[in-house]
Amino acid sequence: MSETGIDGGAPLLTVENLVVDYRISRKVRFRALKGVSITVGAGECVGLVGESGSGKSTLGRALLGLAEASEGRITFDGRDITHAKGAARRKLANDIQVVFQDPYGSLDPTMTVEEILAEPLQVTGTPKAKAKATVAEMLDRVRLPGDAVHRYPSEFSGGQRQRIAIARALVRRPRLIVCDEPVSALDLTTQATILDLFIDLQRETGVAYLFISHDLGVVRRVCHRTSVMYQGEIVESGDTHTVTGSPTDPYTRRLLLAAPVADPARQAERRAAWLGLRESA
Amino acid sequence: MTTAPFPTTLAPVKRVSLLRRFMRKPLGVTALVLFLIVVALAVFAPLFAKFDPNHVDFNLVHAVPGTDGHLLGGDTAGRDLYSRLLYGARTTLWGALITCVAGLVLGVPAGVSAGYFAGGTVDKVCSWISDALQSVPALIVLLVVAAGTGQSFPIMMISLGVFLAPGYYRISRARAMSVRREPYIDAARVSGMTNGRIIRTHMLRAVYAPLVVQSALTAGIAIGMQAGLQFLGIGSASTPSWGQMMNDGFINITAFPIILLWPSIILGVTIATLAFMGSTLGDLISVRAEQPTRKLRAKARQVMLTPPAAADLPTRQTSGMHAHSVEGCALRVDNLRIGYATKDGGVKEVVRGVSLDAAPGEVLGIVGESGSGKTQTSFAVLDLLPAGGTAVADGIWIAGKEVGHLPTAERAALLGREIGYVPQEPMTNLDPCYTIERQLVEPLHRVHGMSKADAAKRAREMLVRVGITDPDRVLRSYPHQISGGMAQRVLIAGAVSGRPSLLIADEPTTALDVTVQAEVLELLRELQQEYGMALMIVTHNFGVVADICDRVVVMKDGRIVETGAVERIFRNPEDPYTAELISASLDDVEGRHELDEAWSAGPTGSAGPAGHSTAHAGGEDGAR
Numbered sequence: 001m002s003e004t005g006i007d008g009g010a011p012l013l014t015v016e017n018l019v020v021d022y023r024i025s026r027k028v029r030f031r032a033l034k035g036v037s038i039t040v041g042a043g044e045c046v047g048l049v050g051e052s053g054s055g056k057s058t059l060g061r062a063l064l065g066l067a068e069a070s071e072g073r074i075t076f077d078g079r080d081i082t083h084a085k086g087a088a089r090r091k092l093a094n095d096i097q098v099v100f101q102d103p104y105g106s107l108d109p110t111m112t113v114e115e116i117l118a119e120p121l122q123v124t125g126t127p128k129a130k131a132k133a134t135v136a137e138m139l140d141r142v143r144l145p146g147d148a149v150h151r152y153p154s155e156f157s158g159g160q161r162q163r164i165a166i167a168r169a170l171v172r173r174p175r176l177i178v179c180d181e182p183v184s185a186l187d188l189t190t191q192a193t194i195l196d197l198f199i200d201l202q203r204e205t206g207v208a209y210l211f212i213s214h215d216l217g218v219v220r221r222v223c224h225r226t227s228v229m230y231q232g233e234i235v236e237s238g239d240t241h242t243v244t245g246s247p248t249d250p251y252t253r254r255l256l257l258a259a260p261v262a263d264p265a266r267q268a269e270r271r272a273a274w275l276g277l278r279e280s281a
Numbered sequence: 282m283t284t285a286p287f288p289t290t291l292a293p294v295k296r297v298s299l300l301r302r303f304m305r306k307p308l309g310v311t312a313l314v315l316f317l318i319v320v321a322l323a324v325f326a327p328l329f330a331k332f333d334p335n336h337v338d339f340n341l342v343h344a345v346p347g348t349d350g351h352l353l354g355g356d357t358a359g360r361d362l363y364s365r366l367l368y369g370a371r372t373t374l375w376g377a378l379i380t381c382v383a384g385l386v387l388g389v390p391a392g393v394s395a396g397y398f399a400g401g402t403v404d405k406v407c408s409w410i411s412d413a414l415q416s417v418p419a420l421i422v423l424l425v426v427a428a429g430t431g432q433s434f435p436i437m438m439i440s441l442g443v444f445l446a447p448g449y450y451r452i453s454r455a456r457a458m459s460v461r462r463e464p465y466i467d468a469a470r471v472s473g474m475t476n477g478r479i480i481r482t483h484m485l486r487a488v489y490a491p492l493v494v495q496s497a498l499t500a501g502i503a504i505g506m507q508a509g510l511q512f513l514g515i516g517s518a519s520t521p522s523w524g525q526m527m528n529d530g531f532i533n534i535t536a537f538p539i540i541l542l543w544p545s546i547i548l549g550v551t552i553a554t555l556a557f558m559g560s561t562l563g564d565l566i567s568v569r570a571e572q573p574t575r576k577l578r579a580k581a582r583q584v585m586l587t588p589p590a591a592a593d594l595p596t597r598q599t600s601g602m603h604a605h606s607v608e609g610c611a612l613r614v615d616n617l618r619i620g621y622a623t624k625d626g627g628v629k630e631v632v633r634g635v636s637l638d639a640a641p642g643e644v645l646g647i648v649g650e651s652g653s654g655k656t657q658t659s660f661a662v663l664d665l666l667p668a669g670g671t672a673v674a675d676g677i678w679i680a681g682k683e684v685g686h687l688p689t690a691e692r693a694a695l696l697g698r699e700i701g702y703v704p705q706e707p708m709t710n711l712d713p714c715y716t717i718e719r720q721l722v723e724p725l726h727r728v729h730g731m732s733k734a735d736a737a738k739r740a741r742e743m744l745v746r747v748g749i750t751d752p753d754r755v756l757r758s759y760p761h762q763i764s765g766g767m768a769q770r771v772l773i774a775g776a777v778s779g780r781p782s783l784l785i786a787d788e789p790t791t792a793l794d795v796t797v798q799a800e801v802l803e804l805l806r807e808l809q810q811e812y813g814m815a816l817m818i819v820t821h822n823f824g825v826v827a828d829i830c831d832r833v834v835v836m837k838d839g840r841i842v843e844t845g846a847v848e849r850i851f852r853n854p855e856d857p858y859t860a861e862l863i864s865a866s867l868d869d870v871e872g873r874h875e876l877d878e879a880w881s882a883g884p885t886g887s888a889g890p891a892g893h894s895t896a897h898a899g900g901e902d903g904a905r
Contacts (some may be wrong), residue, residue, distance in 0.1 A: 032816070045873065051794040064471050093473025106464035110486040119482075120472035158651070168468065187650045187821055188865040195867075199876065214794050217867035224873055241874045258799035260824030262866040264847050267827040274799060 047223030309561030383442025388449025396457025514697030581622030611815030646830035670737030701776035766797035
């Protein structure tokens with residue numbers, strides 16, 4: 001996969017030397033991102049891996065306009081959106097959407113599924129009948145039955161709620177979805193079905209994903225390219241295949257070995273290798 | 282499609298509306314009925330009262346109740362008390378309504394906006410105004426307003442609403458502040474909603490419930506204040522009001538005390554009904570899921586204690602098996618069943634006949650998906666089931682002793698001595714109000730009778746043992762000052778400091794990163810070997826099982842589907858469910874690279890590699 005994405009044209013999203021500071025108090029600032037560069041092509045899935053505090057979620061929030069960039073540039077489809085505010089930012093909702101980690105907190109508990117899914121459409125003034133049809137179509141796309149519309153989020157399991165969250169991200173037919181740890185709160189079997197759903201939806205709609213996760217196994221399953229983040233910097237980037245198969249950076253190697261495999265003999269080897277790395281580190 | 286097939290319809294759910302739940306509370310219903318009677322009397326006053334409330338009849342002056350059809354008698358000026366009471370109710374309720382609406386209109390939008398933009402200019406200005414209003418003596422200002430406006434009743438009630446608005450403001454602000462960090466608010470912003478729209482929809486919905494409660498209380502306060510003002514002589518003399526009537530009665534309290542009685546009763550009853558309705562609503566709103574009553578819980582307990590009928594036996598007889606003799610066990614559970622009382626008087630059994638055991642020095646894994654009963658099983662061993670849960674077992678042995686039939690106090694005494702416990706969420710299991718030192722030293726001092734100095738020394742040693750390099754800093758810290766991985770180490774140090782023979786770890790690494798997870802597993806393994814403890818680890822991750830366990834128990838829907846040594850289970854799973862769980866781990870599945878190659882080579886372009894999609898079927902349970 002080339003740096004410019006699947007179709008070989010200019011990348012859909014380009015992030016150059018992005019720096020984000022969080023204000024802890026009046027004087028103290030914490031630099032969450034220390035000059036990060038990344039590209040996402042149209043229809044491509046790019047993974048962002050790292051432990052908590054590595055800044056991977058901050059990068060996602062900066063793209064969505066939920067965190068303020070101090071330096072650097074974010075370009076989407078040729079437009080500079082680094083400091084897009086107000087109406088310009090709201091217009092980006094057509095193109096960039098989000099799926100969060102927490103399937104419990106990401107849906108308003110007081111709204112029915114139909115209200116939740118129709119909301120992004122109402123913002124653009126879509127007529128009611130058309131919104132209804134789109135909602136039905138999206139529920140079908142995420143393999144939820146049509147009678148889900150009149151239910152509240154609390155009446156669904158974690159995996160089903162995540163499907164609703166994915167449907168909400170899709171209703172405006174965006175070109176990029178930022179997926180912030182979308183499967184890490186789910187059971188392993190549910191994780192696998194949701195990951196497959198992400199892949200199917202990408203093939204059906206051509207949407208691009210920036211896929212944030214702490215799990216290299218998850219990233220290997222869905223991502224074309226992967227960047228590994230550590231303490232606010234990208235330490236390794238490349239084809240997922242290469243990054244998860246034969247990583248060159250010592251941190252990536254440690255991260256890879258830390259994830260246990262479901263095979264006692266191989267896991268014993270892995271653990272020994274991981275302990276060896278830990279000693280030398 | 283590589284995605285699992287999904288049911289075309291969802292299981293029906295039972296929704297109980299707030300009104301229905303309110304109707305089940307006797308106190309709330311009584312209050313509501315009484316309040317509605319007062320409202321009806323006020324609205325239909327002309328129908329119920331035969332006499333003009335302002336008509337003066339000198340024969341009626343100080344008349345006793347029942348005179349000439351005057352139900353409650355007459356007042357000092359010779360007016361019918363009953364009529365005046367009903368027309369007074371109109372004034373009172375109308376005034377309370379004005380006050381509440383004024384308070385809502387002023388307090389809620391300001392509060393929600395201030396909470397949403399907490400720390401901003403709007404918040405600062407509004408909070409300043411709210412604080413200022415609360416520090417002004419309302420009654421005196423109201424008297425000034427009354428004098429300045431010619432005692433206009435609506436203006437006075439609106440002014441009262443202004444003084445009660447801070448109540449609404451504070452509640453809306455607090456609620457909005459707790460909601461604004463929710464991911465769904467971020468999602469709404471990303472979907473292109475303006476701040477104004479988010480405040481009008483999501484934020485207002487979030488504050489709606491507590492506002493209902495607040496309004497009931499505010500109405501009560503408004504009625505009391507109003508009567509107080511009228512008692513002081515504020516308000517038009519031609520409009521009958523309860524406060525005026527009380528003033529009249531108070532002047533003549535020695536000669537005709539009964540005149541004071543009627544307005545006092547109705548005023549007290551009205552305010553009390555509002556207070557009781559408010560508190561009942563408050564109870565209902567704060568508890569989202571309705572709890573079964575004490576009676577239902579006792580009944581469920583009885584049902585659990587009765588041996589299951591023969592017809593039920595196939596689904597309730599014991600599942601799983603024992604690998605060791607009773608004497609040689611650190612833990613042995615024999616035919617454990619756990620049931621919870623349901624709201625409709627039934628029993629929901631979440632664990633239906635489970636037997637397992639673990640020898641000293643052995644690591645036993647309990648694996649299953651959420652809802653399989655694995656955590657409930659560990660809670661039953663700890664004797665820490667949530668309220669409403671009943672555990673019944675043929676026997677529970679800890680360190681070779683039968684403890685299942687011991688009284689609660691003796692079971693509790695085992696905790697910290699024989700049994701150590703490591704929870705799933707490290708952060709919520711440390712008290713944010715105390716330092717780590719206090720939380721580690723206290724149990725050593727109280728439970729194990731060590732002197733404070735010894736306990737402090739031991740706590741520090743334990744922290745060093747669990748791999749904390751700067752124990753003194755950590756001991757001085759509060760939980761929010763340390764990371765999640767560090768907190769989990771602290772909890773492990775606490776759990777093993779009493780040298781238990783059994784350590785129960787409930788999803789100890791689920792909330793942690795893979796790197797921290799590897800560290801914590803390594804630590805648990807080292808400690809378990811060093812102390813020769815039995816370790817029971819509850820997890821949904823077969824990678825964790827492969828890493829640390831000697832034997833595995835696989836649970837599904839409250840029953841054990843398979844028990845066996847780790848190597849055997851992975852090499853040759855007997856139950857298809859075990860095989861499905863193992864294959865759900867993403868270790869050896871095709872990566873995106875291979876998936877895309879297979880996809881573009883495929884004839885229709887819709888089929889993923891078939892062998893693997895079947896393994897992922899049925900991952901999600903139905904709607905709850």
